[in-house]
Amino acid sequence: MNRKNLTVLTGATTDKIVFEGKTAIGVEYRKWGRKKTAYGAEIISCGGAINSPKLLQLSGVGDENTLKNLGIKPVHHLPGVGENLQDHLELYVQYECKEPVSMYPALKYHNQPKIGFDWLFRRKGAAATNHFEAGGFVRGNDEVAYPNLQFHFLPLAIRYDGSAPNKGHGFQLHVGPMNTDVRGHVKIRSTNPDEKPEIFFNYLSTPQERKEWVEAIRVSRDIIAQPAFDHLRGKELSPGSEAQTDQEILDFVAREGESAYHPSCTCKMGLESDEMAVVDESLNVHGVKNLRVVDASVFPAITNGNLYAPTIMVAEKAADMIMGHTLSPAKDAEYYRYLPEHAPAPEEDAALA
Ligand SMILES: Cc1cc2nc3c(=O)[nH]c(=O)nc-3n(C[C@H](O)[C@H](O)[C@H](O)COP(=O)(O)OP(=O)(O)OC[C@H]3O[C@@H](n4cnc5c(N)ncnc54)[C@H](O)[C@@H]3O)c2cc1C
Numbered sequence: 001m002n003r004k005n006l007t008v009l010t011g012a013t014t015d016k017i018v019f020e021g022k023t024a025i026g027v028e029y030r031k032w033g034r035k036k037t038a039y040g041a042e043i044i045s046c047g048g049a050i051n052s053p054k055l056l057q058l059s060g061v062g063d064e065n066t067l068k069n070l071g072i073k074p075v076h077h078l079p080g081v082g083e084n085l086q087d088h089l090e091l092y093v094q095y096e097c098k099e100p101v102s103m104y105p106a107l108k109y110h111n112q113p114k115i116g117f118d119w120l121f122r123r124k125g126a127a128a129t130n131h132f133e134a135g136g137f138v139r140g141n142d143e144v145a146y147p148n149l150q151f152h153f154l155p156l157a158i159r160y161d162g163s164a165p166n167k168g169h170g171f172q173l174h175v176g177p178m179n180t181d182v183r184g185h186v187k188i189r190s191t192n193p194d195e196k197p198e199i200f201f202n203y204l205s206t207p208q209e210r211k212e213w214v215e216a217i218r219v220s221r222d223i224i225a226q227p228a229f230d231h232l233r234g235k236e237l238s239p240g241s242e243a244q245t246d247q248e249i250l251d252f253v254a255r256e257g258e259s260a261y262h263p264s265c266t267c268k269m270g271l272e273s274d275e276m277a278v279v280d281e282s283l284n285v286h287g288v289k290n291l292r293v294v295d296a297s298v299f300p301a302i303t304n305g306n307l308y309a310p311t312i313m314v315a316e317k318a319a320d321m322i323m324g325h326t327l328s329p330a331k332d333a334e335y336y337r338y339l340p341e342h343a344p345a346p347e348e349d350a351a352l353a
Pocket of ligand 1 (some may be wrong): 012013014015046047048049051052055260261262263294295296297306307308309311
């Protein structure tokens with residue numbers, strides 16, 4: 001922060017990238033309601049998977065027809081901007097706990113001053129962890145080549161936002177498929193940067209995702225049904241006994257599923273020959289100059305796990321590329337990707353559609 005060649009502006013909102021022809025030369029931003037322009041040799045958008053495509057579209061980089069319909073003069077036709085949106089949908093499978101060993105007492109107001117004190121002055125106690133300390137990856141069925149479901153275990157039955165706690169000891173599994181084939185989009189609705197874009201996740205819209213969700217709930221129940229849980233497992237609170245058939249399970253997922261807050265892939269990396277690719281292997285936006293995107297929007301497909309570490313990896317690598325460092329050689333590492341031939345047969349999906 002003390003460097004003379006660095007200025008950090010907080011509380012500033014970037015509204016638009018300024019172009020000279022097809023070369024990005026600066027950004028228009030607002031701070032305290034005042035509009036300003038900053039110029040730079042290179043512009044790097046790090047607004048995340050919702051805001052990077054929004055900024056590009058507001059600046060004239062996106063699908064030409066959509067931009068023209070909104071009265072935006074296209075700088076470059078890139079139909080992939082804002083497309084390919086992917087996320088991890090998740091929900092909780094909750095149980096009552098028969099033994100008084102959950103974090104339930106931490107919700108009682110009379111226990112919270114001590115918890116706060118312990119954390120503030122001793123960095124210990126119930127507030128020194130987020131309690132998602134056990135997790136795992138498993139296959140939804142024996143045919144899947146790679147673990148495709150992720151679990152987090154929480155020793156409490158409560159919503160992710162802290163609301164609706166179970167009135168008593170409980171625990172839950174957070175579960176969801178990791179390799180969705182569902183694709184959504186982010187699209188601006190006007191030229192007003194303050195207007196929220198249309199965000200369409202398209203959850204549960206494919207046979208694959210529906211199949212994986214039914215399996216996710218059944219595998220969760222299977223794990224908790226193991227003898228090791230006998231002394232802890234009480235009544236299933238959610239989905240609950242009323243969700244037994246595939247359709248009942250899917251109705252529950254449609255009602256109760258929540259974003260795991262992993263939106264990504266809306267400025268996907270790819271070859272210029274791929275019309276839907278937005279950035280190249282160096283994170284430069286195709287078709288324009290001096291503009292990169294560096295955030296979770298550049299993933300071509302969502303990662304098979306949480307996003308934060310992969311995003312940091314993209315950022316570290318981008319920093320090396322921007323500095324002109326020699327990069328480590330690429331490794332031919334094995335990885336798993338959902339393939340269309342893994343999709344359930346039409347008759348299998350008919351019951352779920
Ligand atoms: C509640 C929550 C819990 C999560 N938990 C986990 C977890 O446990 N593990 C995990 O791996 N991942 C987790 N994630 C996901 C992870 O945080 C994100 O995937 C990751 O931060 C994405 O990084 P990013 O750089 O792409 O975007 P962001 O981290 O969203 O950064 C984008 C930044 O750009 C700024 N910005 C956007 N638009 C503008 C604009 N127009 N002008 C100026 N600034 C702008 C934003 O304010 C923000 O600071 C969680 C996310 C949320 C929301």
